Amino acid sequence: MSKIVPCLWFNGQAEEAAKLYVSLLPDSRIDRVMRSPADNPSTPAGAVLTVEFTLAGQQFMGLNGGPKFPFTEAVSFTIDCADQAEVDRLWDALIQGGGSPGPCGWLKDRFGLSWQIVPRALTEMMGAPDREAAGRAMQAMMKMSKLDVATLQRAFEARPNA
Structure with missing residues (x-):
């Protein structure tokens, strides 16, 4: 794993986004999908929490954090x-x-x-x-x-x- 990995905050679409992104560029893949455990009261069992993916050799994490922090052009x-x-x-x-x-x-x-x-x-x-x-x-x-x-x-x- 890289020392610095950008984390992208999604509103429930981290896995869908990661699948799109890795389909576009060589040296890209989904590395790991972390799902909510059955006993987590804040998310349904099996819901995607994070997606670790590599995009053109660069590691990223997608976090399903909800609607609170949308993307801006600042990044x-x-x-x-x-x-x-x-x-x-x-x-x-x-x-x-x-x-x-x-x-x-x-x-x-x-x-x-x-x-x-x-x-x-x-x-x-x-x-x-x-x-x-x-x-x-x-x-x-x-x-x-x-x-x-x-x-x-x-x-x-x-x-x-x-």
């Missing part, structure tokens, strides 16, 4: 995507079933957890020595919801006054 998870196909696949899977798109590659999944679906090409453009080109890519990104690699690339490569 999000960024996924580095190899190409547009991966951006599209992850975006569609995380939005499905009640998620919502946000600006600049951000979205909320149906559980309310925020994700940033970022093509690696954008990271490379933003780190390029040509700061004007990086700025054009950033300006293009600011107008998008789901990020589009081809549009970002065109903005990056644009030559004003040429």
